[in-house]
Amino acid sequence: MSLQFNNEQMTEFKSLVARYPEGKQKSALLPVLHLAQDSFGGWLPTEAMDYVAGLLKIEPIEVYEVATFYSMYNLKPVGKFVFEVCQTGPCMISGSENIIAYIQKQLAIQPGETTKDGMFTLKLVECLGACGYAPMMQVGKIYREHLTKEKVDAIIAEYRMQAIAQN
């Protein structure tokens, strides 16, 4: 099998499983799926889910049913940076629609799509617990809040730079 945790990821895996009593290792499934998604390119191919099932000694179906239930797991490939913009009530009344439209225009993609260069995915999501700092979006592990058009431009430029720096 090609997908495997490296040593560092394996240490992290073991520390996650250690948080639950003996025999209750299935409890680590959600955190371990986060680790797998972060480790294997931002999404969960079937191979990754099967790998996790093997590590936790549970049936693959137990992993599939969980992975399909929770909105943070991506079951299809995504761009290098995923813009998850909140569209729920409080953000909507604070102007999220304009921001969403602006991002669509700047990246020339619709919600759910990825830019041709594989750099950005736009995802519309429900309340992220940042309603007082709206409009907002989540990118990876951080929140970008109080969005304006200028800020969106700067954020896009920032991630483009980051991608160049990483290559």
Added chain:
Amino acid sequence: MGVKLLLEKANVPGIRTYDVYRREGGYVAAEKALKEMSIEAIVEEVKKSGLRGRGGAGFPAGMKWSFIAKPEGVPRHLVCNADESEPGTFKDRYLMEFLPHLLLEGLLISSFALGSKDTYIYIRGEYAWVAQILEDAIVEATKNGWLGKNILGTGFDCMIHVHRGAGAYICGEETALIESLEGKRGNPRIKPPFPAIQGLWMRPTVVNNVETLAAVVPIIKMGGEEYAKIGVGRSTGTKLISACGNINKPGVYEIDMTISVEDFIYSDEYCGGIAGGKKLKACIPGGSSVPILPANLLLKTAKGETRYMNYESLSDGGFATGSMMGSGGFIILDEDQCIVKNTLTLARFYRHESCGQCSPCREGTGWMEKILQKIELGKGEMSDIDLLWDIQRKIEGNTICPLGDAAAWPVAAAIRHFRDEFEWHINNRALSQTSNFGLQHYADPIHVPA
């Protein structure tokens, strides 16, 4: 300035670290509880404090604790509910982000009182950086002897573990949370059995909100009776309110529950008035699930009395003319906001978040979204309003968990108080696509601050 029991030190530089928190009087309550108090005495203080659950339902915390079963040889667990996904609510995030040790101290005292040696914080997956702050704080607390084996030489062992969710509002419901913590889909369980008897891994479990557990610290410090003197009636102590929407100063505020809604909205200490000098149209005072109120019923009750920011006053008038304190997510809508559209975004939210176990919730939330969408897009019929009313009534009370009710109430309240705005959309299909109903429906003059 109101009394501050939780956020008093939130602005002290470095308070996130153990050293500063300790220097500022941190872990003194934990020391008192573990060294000087019996388990019964701690539960008694929490009972006397009148503390009500801050997660939304307002159930007395001390009473919940006294229900936990104690079968011989079976471990018990405390689970801290940090799922915080109710639209409009972001208070727990603030508390955890800035005062992680306050939560840990509250968890330690509560774990001791409940006999939980492995306590879990179930935090919504999106709060990844907050989870990291908690992880770091746990390492510090362990290093300094507040977690681990034989804490303070009392023989009590306790570890706190962070567990990240993965994006599902329903996992805030306590039995869905437990399922999720067991590595499953977040499908709520049928009660009974209640978690206090059979919860996590079928062991006796108490689930409490972040703010509830943090409030145990000041309660132990000052004593339950003193805590109960703050506030009014059965709304004791302080409450965190996360204010958002069209106000000048969105943010998290700690209030003692004697302040009027009007003062909370217009005073500079809190929301600072409506943004852009606009008029107040409506408010959802306790998170997206509670009934929306038009300005006139928000500031005064139907009897014409001042409405206050507490459990009793916000629900004065029942659902006919009142609302609820809920989770403390306070959402303000100004004169430019469209009630139909706002209700639509909330209906979409509940459709998205329904776990799908019960037909009334799974199907009903989908239908409500579709009909609201139709009205919003200028394609509605008059009969759609009655249909919406009918659907929400068929959901309410007919489901396994309260998410069904939570989806039904916002739609019911919007129609109850803003029916004329729905009718306007239907009678003015083209116009409704380019303009707004505004404040026209008010028979009563709208309040204008002096």
